[in-house]
Amino acid sequence: MKPLELLKFGGTSLASRDARANVVEIIQQVSREAKVVVVVSAMGRYDDAYATDTLASLISDFVSSQEKDRLLSIGEIISSIVLCDELKARGLQATSLSVQKTGILTDDHYGNADVLKVDCTHLREALQQTDIVVVPGFQGMTEEAEVATLGRGGSDYTAVLLGHALGMRKVTIYSDVRGIYTADPKLVTSAQCLNEISYAQAFELARFKAPVLNADAAAYAQKYGLEMELRSTFDVGSGTVVKALAANVQCLSYDAPYLRLCFESEINTRALAEKGYQDEEKKWFFKKTEMKQLAAPYTVLGEYAMLHFVGFASNLTFELRHQPQKEVLTIPSCPNTLFVPLKNSLECLNEWHNQWILHRRKKHA
Numbered sequence: 001m002k003p004l005e006l007l008k009f010g011g012t013s014l015a016s017r018d019a020r021a022n023v024v025e026i027i028q029q030v031s032r033e034a035k036v037v038v039v040v041s042a043m044g045r046y047d048d049a050y051a052t053d054t055l056a057s058l059i060s061d062f063v064s065s066q067e068k069d070r071l072l073s074i075g076e077i078i079s080s081i082v083l084c085d086e087l088k089a090r091g092l093q094a095t096s097l098s099v100q101k102t103g104i105l106t107d108d109h110y111g112n113a114d115v116l117k118v119d120c121t122h123l124r125e126a127l128q129q130t131d132i133v134v135v136p137g138f139q140g141m142t143e144e145a146e147v148a149t150l151g152r153g154g155s156d157y158t159a160v161l162l163g164h165a166l167g168m169r170k171v172t173i174y175s176d177v178r179g180i181y182t183a184d185p186k187l188v189t190s191a192q193c194l195n196e197i198s199y200a201q202a203f204e205l206a207r208f209k210a211p212v213l214n215a216d217a218a219a220y221a222q223k224y225g226l227e228m229e230l231r232s233t234f235d236v237g238s239g240t241v242v243k244a245l246a247a248n249v250q251c252l253s254y255d256a257p258y259l260r261l262c263f264e265s266e267i268n269t270r271a272l273a274e275k276g277y278q279d280e281e282k283k284w285f286f287k288k289t290e291m292k293q294l295a296a297p298y299t300v301l302g303e304y305a306m307l308h309f310v311g312f313a314s315n316l317t318f319e320l321r322h323q324p325q326k327e328v329l330t331i332p333s334c335p336n337t338l339f340v341p342l343k344n345s346l347e348c349l350n351e352w353h354n355q356w357i358l359h360r361r362k363k364h365a
Contacts, residue, residue: 004127005030006168008039008137008159011051012176013233014079015044022233023083024090026174031092031131037123037162039137040083041155042075050075052138061292065110066146069139073099073147076136076155084134094132097122099147104140104161106148113140113148118165135162153214160221160228170227173213179230179240180205180212182361183252183353187346190358193239196246201310208308208337209255218242249311250357254349256305257342258285261298277306277337279329285339304329305345309336309356316356
């Protein structure tokens with residue numbers, strides 16, 4: 001039997017017929033030498049018709065979380081069938097599997113389900129019959145045969161779950177950028193692509209919302225020693241390998257928008273800390289998507305962005321919080337995490353990236 005490769009493609013790689021032509025070409029090349037499992041995200045981003053956020057916008061959240069997960073899972077199912085059709089149109093031997101046969105069993109924590117076990121029996125049988133098997137990412141099945149989603153970015157998690165269950169040493173994750181950069185290359189023109197990064201640092205970036213990798217995927221890959229190679233669907237250049245032993249790197253993550261809130265009554269800070277960040281003035285930062293879950297009355301103080309430095313032994317917040325003509329708020333529980341007003345956040349991002357990361361990389365090159 002041929003060796004086995006697992007490829008995961010993100011939503012931007014699948015957003016249009018032209019983009020998917022690149023995906024088909026990559027799969028065709030790999031399938032000449034190996035059997036291929038392909039994990040897919042939903043096609044595109046919000047406002048594309050079948051993107052996850054577009055599907056979520058169709059409802060007002062009066063339905064149950066179980067019903068909402070059934071809706072959100074549709075995007076990946078559509079992707080898997082459309083891509084399979086286009087692979088067959090190219091003359092390739094391919095099939096797609098339903099979520100029932102993908103083999104990921106979860107609990108019923110809808111919206112962010114925990115994985116109980118992975119059974120690749122149907123997937124292995126399909127690989128014996130054909131060269132390429134396409135599966136929908138982001139979802140599993142509960143013991144009651146209900147669809148449950150794995151959280152934002154869950155298709156990355158699907159890839160490492162199946163990769164480990166199939167006994168693989170590496171999976172390849174494709175997106176619209178070459179890999180992990182020192183900052184988001186869509187926001188920072190001087191950002192540089194990293195050749196490698198450790199599991200721990202990749203997890204830290206994911207935890208602080210850098211759009212590079214799902215945090216559960218990074219943690220699971222680290223637990224089982226499964227390497228991940230991040231590459232671009234649209235660039236033949238090398239990408240970033242996520243592995244156990246890698247040199248320390250320094251990066252700057254960015255996430256926005258957040259709302260800064262002042263609560264008007266006594267609150268349970270432990271419960272809030274699971275979703276938000278409390279600054280040194282006892283005010284709270286929450287993503288707009290988390291606001292529905294806040295029961296206590298509050299006042300909105302402004303819009304902010306979160307920046308987080310990765311790879312620094314010292315705490316930079318002491319230096320950065322006192323910069324002239326900049327409002328910089330720190331989070332005592334999270335060293336090297338800062339919030340700045342949204343209106344000048346990109347200016348801070350580029351300035352700090354060049355000052356604290358790019359300058360140091362040049363110095364040690």
